[in-house]
Amino acid sequence: MELKNDALYMKSHEWVVIDGDTATVGISDFAQSELGDLVFVNLPEPGDEVTAGETFADVESVKAVSDIYSPVSGVIAEINEELLDAPELINENANDAWFIKVENVTEQADDLMAPEEYEAFCAEEE
Amino acid sequence: MSEKYDLIVIGAGPGGYVAAIRGAQKGLHVAVVEADRAGGTCLNRGCIPTKAMIHASSLYREMNEGGRFGVYAEGVSYDYEKICEYKQETVDALVGGVQQLLKGNKVTFIEGKGTLLPPENGMNAVSVGDETYYADNIILAAGSKPASLPVEGIDLPHVVNSDGLFALDHAPESLVIIGGGVIGVEFATVFANLGSQVTILEALPKILDNFDKEISQNLKMILKKRGVDIHTSAMVKGFSETENGLVMATYEEKGKEAAAAGEYVLVAAGRRPVTEGLFADGAQPEMNGRYVKVDENYMTSIPGVYAIGDLIGGIQLAHAASAHGIRAIESICGAPATQNVAVVPAGVYTDPEIAIVGMTEAQAKDQGIDVVCGKFIMSANGKSLITKEERGFIKVVAEAGSEKILGAQMMCARATDMIGEFTTAIVNDLTVPDMLRSIMSHPTYSEGIGEALEDVHGMSLHTAPRPSRR
Numbered sequence: 001m002e003l004k005n006d007a008l009y010m011k012s013h014e015w016v017v018i019d020g021d022t023a024t025v026g027i028s029d030f031a032q033s034e035l036g037d038l039v040f041v042n043l044p045e046p047g048d049e050v051t052a053g054e055t056f057a058d059v060e061s062v063k064a065v066s067d068i069y070s071p072v073s074g075v076i077a078e079i080n081e082e083l084l085d086a087p088e089l090i091n092e093n094a095n096d097a098w099f100i101k102v103e104n105v106t107e108q109a110d111d112l113m114a115p116e117e118y119e120a121f122c123a124e125e126e
Numbered sequence: 127m128s129e130k131y132d133l134i135v136i137g138a139g140p141g142g143y144v145a146a147i148r149g150a151q152k153g154l155h156v157a158v159v160e161a162d163r164a165g166g167t168c169l170n171r172g173c174i175p176t177k178a179m180i181h182a183s184s185l186y187r188e189m190n191e192g193g194r195f196g197v198y199a200e201g202v203s204y205d206y207e208k209i210c211e212y213k214q215e216t217v218d219a220l221v222g223g224v225q226q227l228l229k230g231n232k233v234t235f236i237e238g239k240g241t242l243l244p245p246e247n248g249m250n251a252v253s254v255g256d257e258t259y260y261a262d263n264i265i266l267a268a269g270s271k272p273a274s275l276p277v278e279g280i281d282l283p284h285v286v287n288s289d290g291l292f293a294l295d296h297a298p299e300s301l302v303i304i305g306g307g308v309i310g311v312e313f314a315t316v317f318a319n320l321g322s323q324v325t326i327l328e329a330l331p332k333i334l335d336n337f338d339k340e341i342s343q344n345l346k347m348i349l350k351k352r353g354v355d356i357h358t359s360a361m362v363k364g365f366s367e368t369e370n371g372l373v374m375a376t377y378e379e380k381g382k383e384a385a386a387a388g389e390y391v392l393v394a395a396g397r398r399p400v401t402e403g404l405f406a407d408g409a410q411p412e413m414n415g416r417y418v419k420v421d422e423n424y425m426t427s428i429p430g431v432y433a434i435g436d437l438i439g440g441i442q443l444a445h446a447a448s449a450h451g452i453r454a455i456e457s458i459c460g461a462p463a464t465q466n467v468a469v470v471p472a473g474v475y476t477d478p479e480i481a482i483v484g485m486t487e488a489q490a491k492d493q494g495i496d497v498v499c500g501k502f503i504m505s506a507n508g509k510s511l512i513t514k515e516e517r518g519f520i521k522v523v524a525e526a527g528s529e530k531i532l533g534a535q536m537m538c539a540r541a542t543d544m545i546g547e548f549t550t551a552i553v554n555d556l557t558v559p560d561m562l563r564s565i566m567s568h569p570t571y572s573e574g575i576g577e578a579l580e581d582v583h584g585m586s587l588h589t590a591p592r593p594s595r596r
Contacts, residue, residue: 039505039517040347042340060517062505064590084343085350 001122002029004095008071009118011111015095016071023072023102027059030122032094036061038087043079043099050074050102052109057099059090068099073107076100131157133458134252134261136240136404139166141435141447142267143224148455150231157261158233159240159254164224165217166269167436168444171289174220176312178213180475183319194514204320206296242266242431244408250430253406263430263458266418267451268404270397270436275304279365284373285391288313294390297322302375302388304362306333308474309394311345315476318352325355325386327362327377334474338486338521338535345476345537348516355386365391399437414439423457424450432457446470466553473542478518481545484533484552487523496526500558500581504538506588507577508569515539520578522548522558529558529582540571547575558582 004026007015013031017024032038040060050056050070057068078101083089090097113121133149135142138160146158163170182204189202228235238254242264245251249260272287274280286294288309297320303310306328314324326333326349332342333349333356346356360379368374372387399417411426412419417439424432432454435447449467456463474480490497504510504518518538524531534548551561558579566576577586 040344042343058592060503065503065592067592085347087347 001033001119002095003115003119004028005115007095007115008108008112009115009121010069010071010109011113011121012069013122014069014071016108016112018072018105018108021074021103021105022077023074023105024098025071025100025102026096026098027068027090027094028118028122029094032091035059035066036063038090041083041087041090041099043084044076046076046078048076050076050100052107059087069109070102071109071112072102072105074102074105077103129259130249131155131234131259131261133157133263133265133455134159134240134250134259135265135267135451136242136252137166137267137269137435138164138224138228138235139267139269139435139447140168140444141269141451142166142265143228144448145265145267145434145451145455146233147227147231148452149458150233152455152459152461154455154458156231156233157236157259158228159236159238159252159259161237161239163221164228164235165221166267166444167271169217169220169224171292173444174217175213175292176288176309176316177475178216179209179316180312180319180477182209182212183316184477187319206320210292210295239403240268241403241406242409243406245428245430250428263432265424265451265454266404266426266431266433266437267435267447268400268437269447270399270442272393273396273398275362275393275395277362277364279367279373280393282365282367282373282391284367284389285365285393287393291390291392298389299323300372300388301325301390301392302327302373302386303392303394304375305394305396306330306335306356306358307394307396308334308472310392311349311474311476313392313394314349314354318349318354323353323355323388325375325388326357327360327375327386328356328358329361331359333358334480337474337480337482339488340519340521341480341482341535341537344517344519345480348478349476357384357386360384397436397442399439401437424454425457441470441472443470443472469549469552471545471549473545475542478516478538479536479541481536481541482534483545483549484531485523486533486535487521490523490532495532497523497532498526498529498558498582499523500578500583500586502574502577502581502586502589504571504574507538507571507574509571509573510539512569513539520574522575522578522582524558524582531556531558531561534578536574538571538574544572544575547572 055067132154135158243251300323418433434450471483521535523533531551
């Protein structure tokens, strides 16, 4: 698994890079590999609110649809439109394939882990 | 005084000819006035010829992709003129059929452009050339024509509308389509199939902007995969000719000027009602902007004068116009309404097809209606795997509590043929359990309907449960 060193991870396998009151969110390399080839992504709209620990998007592989949870509470500033046209970008490089950028971050999920801790968590899951 | 009719219909498109035939079936003495051939835009320049082009071009693409099924064809090619001939034969057969039906029902066909005159001695009147015809009732069904754009270069020879595009004798090497609505995405499908480099410039934030968000996004993803270049929120500024004989469309996207070049530009920016020359002085009924204003029976502000189809705005679809025509005849004959004209299914002949009826989840929410929804993704549908379909889905929207079906959105193979099941459900107030009483035949695409309905209760058999990771 390729870890994203500047990120924190959730137990549900999302990563978040927090910078002041803004945050960038994606899913982990472990998650994309577990999900398999992604064929569709449903993203919210800029301006929508997200809540830490609640679902904000879903991804679809040929096997199943999976919910994506937000690591922070705040307002969506930007969505990664490229993913909408090319969901395979997430499989190619999950660490670069951000889903949303959040502003006015007020809260973080209570289960955020440092990269090494997350790596150990994934090893246990396997 | 010339012959007096019970009914004169102006326009023999899918609104007008259907009204004329139904009127004759009801025993009315009917004439229909048409400047062109019978069939209107739908048969001659719209639904039918585009679907023929889609069929031929899809066949070409499928033959080239036959290797996926272990079927190989060498040197697959197409002859554009032959494709156009086949398209024209199909159109001619249908137009001939309509003319036969009009004749068989003893409807008088008056060739020429009909103009509504002010009522004379309590009778409605229509002029065609130098002749005046009288009738108790008149149905205006003059239809619509492609809208133009108020931009520079719109009159350049290689900037065409859908009528002009049909007249080409070859498939353009490159085509810039202005407008990502139904007409735009269907032509994009045809010419991308034939190998043209296609660019779509859409002013709104999404292609098929008035459709369910997932439909727009799914189609954009699939068209891009086929090499179609799509720009949304792109405002066209004008057209100019380049030195190498192409047309350049300049547009503004996210505050930046950009340009797309093509051998031809197709302007598919909606359609306008044909009202020029339709009304003599003093004969124009009350209007609603550029559209003719009508009541629930399609009667205008002039007693005995009705208007249907594209002239009245709203949903510009052939079958909507036909339904209006039938309703107008029922009103003229004092018969009760047989159809629910408020529920109009619509199809888009992309690949996969798109079909919708009733409300989307977002529309229901906007109207303050509490809904429950079900969705089935067709990648788990056996028939869709057999024919190797692109990603597709079926969504159903029902009222919370009663579970009355309010709408459905489908994007999958044969969606346009299957949407009728949901139309029947909506107009008959059927609920999710009502629809689930039917067994779906296997293996069919329609099994996806059953699965989407089951999903309303979280019981779709062929959907993997969403892993709960929190």
